[in-house]
Amino acid sequence: MSNSATPQLWSGRFNEPVSERVKRYTASIGFDYRLAEFDILGSLAHAKMLTQQAIISPQDLADIERGMSEILADIRAGKFEWLLDLEDVHLNIEKALTAKVGDAGKRLHTGRSRNDQVATDIRLYLRHNIDGILQLIRAAQTALLDLAEANAEVVMPGFTHLQVAQPVSFGHHLLAYFEMLKRDAERLADCRSRVNRLPLGAAALAGTSYPIDREMVARELGFDGVCENSLDAVSDRDFAIEFTACASLIMTHFSRMSEELILWMNPRFGFIDLADRFCTGSSIMPQKKNPDVPELIRGKTGRINGHLVGLLTLMKGQPLAYNKDNQEDKEPLFDTVDTLIDTLAIVAEMLPGIRVKPEAMRRAALQGYATATDLADYLVKKGLPFRDAHEAVALAVRHAEGKGCDLADLPLADLQQFSDLVAADIYDVLSLEGSMNSRNHIGGTAPAQVRAAIARGRATLGG
Numbered sequence: 001m002s003n004s005a006t007p008q009l010w011s012g013r014f015n016e017p018v019s020e021r022v023k024r025y026t027a028s029i030g031f032d033y034r035l036a037e038f039d040i041l042g043s044l045a046h047a048k049m050l051t052q053q054a055i056i057s058p059q060d061l062a063d064i065e066r067g068m069s070e071i072l073a074d075i076r077a078g079k080f081e082w083l084l085d086l087e088d089v090h091l092n093i094e095k096a097l098t099a100k101v102g103d104a105g106k107r108l109h110t111g112r113s114r115n116d117q118v119a120t121d122i123r124l125y126l127r128h129n130i131d132g133i134l135q136l137i138r139a140a141q142t143a144l145l146d147l148a149e150a151n152a153e154v155v156m157p158g159f160t161h162l163q164v165a166q167p168v169s170f171g172h173h174l175l176a177y178f179e180m181l182k183r184d185a186e187r188l189a190d191c192r193s194r195v196n197r198l199p200l201g202a203a204a205l206a207g208t209s210y211p212i213d214r215e216m217v218a219r220e221l222g223f224d225g226v227c228e229n230s231l232d233a234v235s236d237r238d239f240a241i242e243f244t245a246c247a248s249l250i251m252t253h254f255s256r257m258s259e260e261l262i263l264w265m266n267p268r269f270g271f272i273d274l275a276d277r278f279c280t281g282s283s284i285m286p287q288k289k290n291p292d293v294p295e296l297i298r299g300k301t302g303r304i305n306g307h308l309v310g311l312l313t314l315m316k317g318q319p320l321a322y323n324k325d326n327q328e329d330k331e332p333l334f335d336t337v338d339t340l341i342d343t344l345a346i347v348a349e350m351l352p353g354i355r356v357k358p359e360a361m362r363r364a365a366l367q368g369y370a371t372a373t374d375l376a377d378y379l380v381k382k383g384l385p386f387r388d389a390h391e392a393v394a395l396a397v398r399h400a401e402g403k404g405c406d407l408a409d410l411p412l413a414d415l416q417q418f419s420d421l422v423a424a425d426i427y428d429v430l431s432l433e434g435s436m437n438s439r440n441h442i443g444g445t446a447p448a449q450v451r452a453a454i455a456r457g458r459a460t461l462g463g
């Protein structure tokens with residue numbers, strides 16, 4: 001960023017220049033240069049509308065379009081010089097335009113304020129990124145479906161309270177995350193509809209006295225409509241907060257998944273191995289292979305939650321309409337978008353590299369009396385009230401524990417001590433597969449249902 005002695009564009013009514021420290025403190029060019037392409041898009045649509053409404057001339061529009069295309073090329077080539085003295089992306093571009101095309105550049109800001117300009121830029125930026133994020137969510141969902149398909153028949157212990165509860169299909173477990181992402185995508189698509197409204201025309205806060213055509217600008221920029229109150233249009237950042245809330249939930253889901261990957265990679269579980277490229281070693285302990293990527297996903301979730309609280313706090317005390325506080329919306333928003341995009345891309349890459357260890361999962365499921373509920377259900381189906389069945393099975397579990405074996409390892413005579421309803425067919429329900437296969441309804445863990453859910457999932461993703 002260069003610093004020259006250019007006076008501020010608005011400095012006419014001031015008696016002294018701002019200090020260097022104040023200049024740095026109030027400038028946003030250090031981060032809002034990222035809005036440049038959206039700023040130019042917005043300006044071009046505005047200029048087109050001004051021309052159509054005979055507020056500026058066709059020659060002005062031609063000059064503005066030529067100047068902007070040169071500026072855009074310079075920015076893309078990294079040749080554009082951003083000046084701190086020019087405060088923000090809007091004034092930098094406007095000044096460069098005027099340097100190139102003269103008076104037409106000075107006419108561009110007719111009927112507009114930086115207040116409605118910046119609100120438009122952020123909405124365009126966010127809409128663009130929401131569309132990219134939705135694509136990445138689909139990629140992560142596809143990776144989950146693929147992994148679930150390969151593991152529909154693999155039995156693992158399902159947990160409650162992190163204690164072995166009932167056998168589940170590993171594919172079924174993975175599909176739980178697919179569902180979370182499905183809702184995340186729905187939420188984001190819904191958020192997009194509120195992001196996609198045009199603030200331009202609100203001008204500084206009250207609208208403008210020029211005969212503008214806001215609907216035309218909205219159409220030009222692909223907005224679904226205009227913000228219907230000028231004060232609201234320039235001041236509220238609820239759409240950015242809402243997006244960040246969506247991002248927080250997505251990160252929260254991946255944080256939960258990460259916690260599981262970390263646990264499963266611990267040798268005490270040994271359920272999976274992550275590909276080496278997602279892990280790192282230790283500088284002191286030669287034996288270590290650490291799941292750094294999932295740990296960082298879990299860690300970065302805290303950072304996004306922080307941005308959400310930051311943006312809510314930024315908004316909460318602001319009187320209508322625009323206040324400079326809102327300049328602080330950008331860094332948290334940009335960081336949320338960047339972090340989310342990186343996280344989604346890395347998850348989609350990491351999932352196919354997971355090596356599943358079915359024997360370890362099976363061993364763990366066999367150790368926790370995971371089929372005790374199946375024994376109780378068996379007794380209920382033979383006429384015992386559920387509470388009595390629960391009691392009988394609790395005693396059977398205690399007995400097995402005493403013998404240091406699983407329920408399925410107890411001889412028939414032992415099991416019959418707890419209920420005379422027990423017959424030889426009991427061993428069908430005490431097996432892990434028997435238990436899993438019996439939960440054969442929509443939403444259940446039977447592999448047949450898992451495969452059906454995968455087919456439905458693929459259909460929602462469009463093939």
Ligand code: ARG
Nearest residue numbers: 028032088114115118326327
């Ligand atoms: N850089 C400002 C922002 O990010 C642009 C709007 C400034 N408006 C103003 N009246 N100072 O919000």
